[in-house]
Amino acid sequence: MISSLNITSTAVVISKSLDDFEKEVHATFQHYTRIFLLMDVNIQVHCFTEFKKVFPANIKIETIVIPAGEQSKSLAQAEQIWQKLFDANATKSDCLIALGGGVVSDLGGFVAALYKRGMNYFIFPTSLMAMTDAALGGKTGVDFLQIKNSIGVLSAPEKIFIATDFLKTLNEREYNNGLAEIYKHAIVADQILWNDLKSNNDEYEILLKSIAVKANVVNNDFYEKGERKILNFGHTIGHALESYALINNMDMLHGEAIVVGMMIEAELAFNAGILTQAIKEEIVNVLSTKFAKANLSKVDFKALSDFLLQDKKNTDQICFSLPSKIGKCEINQFFSLEEIKKAASPYIEWL
Numbered sequence: 001m002i003s004s005l006n007i008t009s010t011a012v013v014i015s016k017s018l019d020d021f022e023k024e025v026h027a028t029f030q031h032y033t034r035i036f037l038l039m040d041v042n043i044q045v046h047c048f049t050e051f052k053k054v055f056p057a058n059i060k061i062e063t064i065v066i067p068a069g070e071q072s073k074s075l076a077q078a079e080q081i082w083q084k085l086f087d088a089n090a091t092k093s094d095c096l097i098a099l100g101g102g103v104v105s106d107l108g109g110f111v112a113a114l115y116k117r118g119m120n121y122f123i124f125p126t127s128l129m130a131m132t133d134a135a136l137g138g139k140t141g142v143d144f145l146q147i148k149n150s151i152g153v154l155s156a157p158e159k160i161f162i163a164t165d166f167l168k169t170l171n172e173r174e175y176n177n178g179l180a181e182i183y184k185h186a187i188v189a190d191q192i193l194w195n196d197l198k199s200n201n202d203e204y205e206i207l208l209k210s211i212a213v214k215a216n217v218v219n220n221d222f223y224e225k226g227e228r229k230i231l232n233f234g235h236t237i238g239h240a241l242e243s244y245a246l247i248n249n250m251d252m253l254h255g256e257a258i259v260v261g262m263m264i265e266a267e268l269a270f271n272a273g274i275l276t277q278a279i280k281e282e283i284v285n286v287l288s289t290k291f292a293k294a295n296l297s298k299v300d301f302k303a304l305s306d307f308l309l310q311d312k313k314n315t316d317q318i319c320f321s322l323p324s325k326i327g328k329c330e331i332n333q334f335f336s337l338e339e340i341k342k343a344a345s346p347y348i349e350w351l
């Protein structure tokens with residue numbers, strides 16, 4: 001069975017099996033001369049064979065394979081992909097497909113948006129992170145100067161094909177990386193989803209509800225002038241932690257940073273009187289029980305603060321989106337470094 005919805009102009013189709021998409025894939029791509037397929041080395045090994053089965057044999061697929069990991073989300077890597085597109089004389093009659101997780105979908109969309117002022121692109125997300133968040137909503141970009149997602153553009157893909165059988169390729173750590181964003185969606189916008197996460201083991205149903213949260217928010221505010229900012233909960237601290245990890249060559253996944261970010265930001269909300277102690281403790285207890293400790297030694301707050309000050313959401317102060325209860329979030333909350341340090345201090349040992 002195929003479920004479907006729209007995120008602005010992008011059709012999103014969701015099913016448990018990639019095979020379910022064969023007819024739709026044929027209809028979608030029959031008019032393209034060539035397809036440029038962007039994936040990383042891990043996806044090439046674990047997903048490419050199954051991916052090819054749903055494509056008609058007469059469509060030429062040109063593969064572009066990049067190293068796996070956050071380090072590939074760079075201008076240097078984007079330049080290499082553009083070079084390959086120019087070398088192959090890619091035109092408007094061609095398209096780009098991003099087959100992979102959050103790094104590939106962010107990078108692929110960024111490359112496609114800027115190549116000759118825009119070429120059509122599609123996403124086949126293979127990770128839970130991409131399925132529930134990164135592939136959805138048209139945010140594309142790369143890291144620059146070790147600052148997370150600091151160069152990018154909003155550019156919606158033509159269509160997104162989500163096949164949950166790709167999730168079988170993930171280890172527990174990668175799966176939990178994406179699960180963190182589902183918990184975030186629940187905290188900021190869906191109390192029913194939050195309760196389901198405690199008792200419902202239906203992976204497909206949980207994913208559909210999480211995608212629906214993201215779709216509803218983005219459809220109301222594609223350009224992030226207001227409501228879409230709620231999706232930034234956990235991300236002001238989380239992105240700073242990711243940048244800190246990148247510059248210190250530490251192994252930290254996006255979801256791992258966001259879990260820590262949500263805990264610290266819940267504390268910040270409590271300190272500011274936005275969130276009750278009971279709800280703060282519920283959020284922290286659930287997250288600390290569900291997710292493993294992040295792979296970081298004690299964080300130097302002075303170094304972390306430099307990244308906080310560079311956050312793209314800032315105006316003249318450091319900007320947060322903070323929950324006021326489960327299912328509701330307040331945007332444009334501003335705090336000083338001292339207030340942030342105070343909120344972070346109970347969680348340094350957890351780090």
